[in-house]
Amino acid sequence: MANKALQFAPFSSFLDAGFWHKLSDNKLNIYGLDESPKPIHGFYFNGDPVGVPCRMNVEYTAFDEISKTPTRCFKTVGTLHNTNTIDSFKECDKKSLLEQSGKQIWEDIVSGKAVEDPTLLSRFLLLTYADLKKYVYYYWFAFPCLCPPLDISMVTTPVTLDKAFSAEQIKLLESSYDRFQSSCSSFVGYFLITMDTEVQVQEVKCMDKHLADSKKVTFGFADPCTLDGHPGWPLRNYLALIAQKWGDNLSEIQVLCFRDRSKDGVRNITSSLVFTVKFTSMKELTECPKCVGWEKNERQKLGPRIVNLSSSMDPSKLAASAVDLNLKLMRWRLLPELDLDQISKTKCLLLGAGTLGCNVARCLLGWGVRKITLVDNGTVSYSNPVRQSLFVFEDCMQGGRPKAEAAALSLQKIFPGVDAQGISMSIPMPGHPVSGGALEGTKKDVQQLEDLIKSHDAVFLLLDTRESRWLPTVMAAAHKKIVICAALGFDTFLVMRHGLKSDTEGNTPSEVEPLSSYMIIPGDKLGCYFCNDVVAPGNSTRDRTLDQQCTVSRPGMSYLASALAVELLVSLVQHPLGGKAEADTSAKDEHLTKDLSCSLGLVPHQIRCFLSRYNQLLPACRAFDKCSACSNTVVNAYKKDGIEFLLRVFNEPSSYLEDITGLTQMHQETLDTEILDFSDDDDSFMDMS
Numbered sequence: 001m002a003n004k005a006l007q008f009a010p011f012s013s014f015l016d017a018g019f020w021h022k023l024s025d026n027k028l029n030i031y032g033l034d035e036s037p038k039p040i041h042g043f044y045f046n047g048d049p050v051g052v053p054c055r056m057n058v059e060y061t062a063f064d065e066i067s068k069t070p071t072r073c074f075k076t077v078g079t080l081h082n083t084n085t086i087d088s089f090k091e092c093d094k095k096s097l098l099e100q101s102g103k104q105i106w107e108d109i110v111s112g113k114a115v116e117d118p119t120l121l122s123r124f125l126l127l128t129y130a131d132l133k134k135y136v137y138y139y140w141f142a143f144p145c146l147c148p149p150l151d152i153s154m155v156t157t158p159v160t161l162d163k164a165f166s167a168e169q170i171k172l173l174e175s176s177y178d179r180f181q182s183s184c185s186s187f188v189g190y191f192l193i194t195m196d197t198e199v200q201v202q203e204v205k206c207m208d209k210h211l212a213d214s215k216k217v218t219f220g221f222a223d224p225c226t227l228d229g230h231p232g233w234p235l236r237n238y239l240a241l242i243a244q245k246w247g248d249n250l251s252e253i254q255v256l257c258f259r260d261r262s263k264d265g266v267r268n269i270t271s272s273l274v275f276t277v278k279f280t281s282m283k284e285l286t287e288c289p290k291c292v293g294w295e296k297n298e299r300q301k302l303g304p305r306i307v308n309l310s311s312s313m314d315p316s317k318l319a320a321s322a323v324d325l326n327l328k329l330m331r332w333r334l335l336p337e338l339d340l341d342q343i344s345k346t347k348c349l350l351l352g353a354g355t356l357g358c359n360v361a362r363c364l365l366g367w368g369v370r371k372i373t374l375v376d377n378g379t380v381s382y383s384n385p386v387r388q389s390l391f392v393f394e395d396c397m398q399g400g401r402p403k404a405e406a407a408a409l410s411l412q413k414i415f416p417g418v419d420a421q422g423i424s425m426s427i428p429m430p431g432h433p434v435s436g437g438a439l440e441g442t443k444k445d446v447q448q449l450e451d452l453i454k455s456h457d458a459v460f461l462l463l464d465t466r467e468s469r470w471l472p473t474v475m476a477a478a479h480k481k482i483v484i485c486a487a488l489g490f491d492t493f494l495v496m497r498h499g500l501k502s503d504t505e506g507n508t509p510s511e512v513e514p515l516s517s518y519m520i521i522p523g524d525k526l527g528c529y530f531c532n533d534v535v536a537p538g539n540s541t542r543d544r545t546l547d548q549q550c551t552v553s554r555p556g557m558s559y560l561a562s563a564l565a566v567e568l569l570v571s572l573v574q575h576p577l578g579g580k581a582e583a584d585t586s587a588k589d590e591h592l593t594k595d596l597s598c599s600l601g602l603v604p605h606q607i608r609c610f611l612s613r614y615n616q617l618l619p620a621c622r623a624f625d626k627c628s629a630c631s632n633t634v635v636n637a638y639k640k641d642g643i644e645f646l647l648r649v650f651n652e653p654s655s656y657l658e659d660i661t662g663l664t665q666m667h668q669e670t671l672d673t674e675i676l677d678f679s680d681d682d683d684s685f686m687d688m689s
Helices: 017-031 086-091 094-111 167-182 204-212 235-246 315-333 340-344 355-366 403-414 438-454 467-479 515-519 555-574 587-592 632-641 643-651 655-661 663-669
Strands: 012-015 038-045 055-058 073-083 123-131 136-146 190-195 199-202 217-222 252-258 261-263 266-268 273-278 291-294 305-308 348-351 371-376 419-424 458-461 482-488 492-497 606-610 615-617
Touching (some): 017 123, 055 123, 073 086, 167 199, 235 252, 340 555, 355 371, 371 403, 371 438, 482 555, 492 555, 632 643, 643 655, 655 663
Parallel strands (some): 217 252, 348 371, 348 458, 371 419
Antiparallel strands (some): 038 073, 123 136, 190 199, 482 492
């Protein structure tokens, strides 16, 4: 009977969902636009039952620098080619990729590296494109194999091990195989078997010694194939190694396809195949042989495969990944130094859940902030939903839902991954007396507000009136929290950050620095919302007409101010000095040429916009040593006397704050001088409601 050409069962790729999740993560956080080849690894198993295809497994751990192959599995060396676009995936020169991998295998064979480390014979390529918007992945595997100039033929028909070896030899083979594998750091897929006085399993590099001693050798390999008459794919490159290294001395060899299965819970290696093959030497080849190995798709055609994970993923996790995607794309080309983790873990407290509060919360979501707490004492009215972006008509029904709670619920509907909480409470204010039965409630509100400020990293002042900003300003100064304040007028707005004072307070600016140095103000010397006032805050709601009680503002103002308030916070978070970043200004347009410390650009103290002229200014002012909110006098009084100090501020006329800060004395000393008074009746920057 004529010799029959030897045929091999090809590998079938098997990737778990974890691999795609890890690839997505690496694409976003490590690879970016880098399309260079990446090393990965996989493994195969030689103990599958009959009917299971010859599998190459690539899992979540494929990207680990130190590969850890599961027990009784055999490592394969892989190369990942991840493309940036679907067109690049389709147009990739796949022939060239396969040839490059084949040349690497051939070089390892010729140089002897593959004799020392036969794992190098088992290689694979993985060409991918990840559509991270839809979670659809395109991929194509190749398992490169070198083809000899002439076909390899079988001299004998494959028979099972129990027909080629005696029961005693099988027992000795199993014992020697176990000793051999236990002596290796990981399971080895290629080995030699000698059967002189005893059965021995040895490393492939022992072959030269056996040739010198004229020992008969059986070439063994871990066979993942389950077919009765054919060996698996790993044998192909093994035969190429044998033909190149020892083909001059060998024309026929015996091959053992070692299959380590279990039957009825008992280990059984008798399904292993033994046969003899005939081949020609490849010793004299001067160039790499032809290489084959691209995997066929489900239709048994040469082509890629597609996996769609969108339907199998938790929708909330999909949403979180999508949020991360939009942000992480910024780092690919524009801001590689952007610290998204620092932004996402910044806990934000929004005092006010109206026009500004809703829009600030939405912008924070866009930046990936995960912890947002909203505080408001109002309910949603019919006039709110068209201006306040987190509310809908149903929120107005039956007297209206509490604003803070409705806003938090809306945030969670938009993005389930956000930790949003709404708290309905009133903020005690100067000029709004507290007495009788209201005392306990006020104390409770004060304590709750302080707890909230202490437990958050940044505080947004988005409140109705000037005096409602006073208490959180004092508390935030005492606990050294970042404060972002926003206020609206008809066609103007103010966005500013408060100075974040150092633990050791210095002297007042006038005592230590000349006026010319005021253009650059350190972050710990910047003023707060009240530092430009020469009067203490009082009750601004008395004798107000309807247009003065409500926000009368061009509709676009709140969106502009809210966005800039959030961008200012993010710039602070990204600045090396954080809340103590020095104030950038627009003086002489130097910001167009100066070197910036923050990757996101300028970090101003104040942003004042005049929409009627489409003009924006970036002024900066120093902290006022007589400020009624952030001065040492007020902050220390609050720290020392707590609620007793606050009750005096709430109940007594504004002169109390002016007396203790020195504003009263300053008024007397400047009695004959006109003072520009930003009083509570000035509507230049009316607050939102």
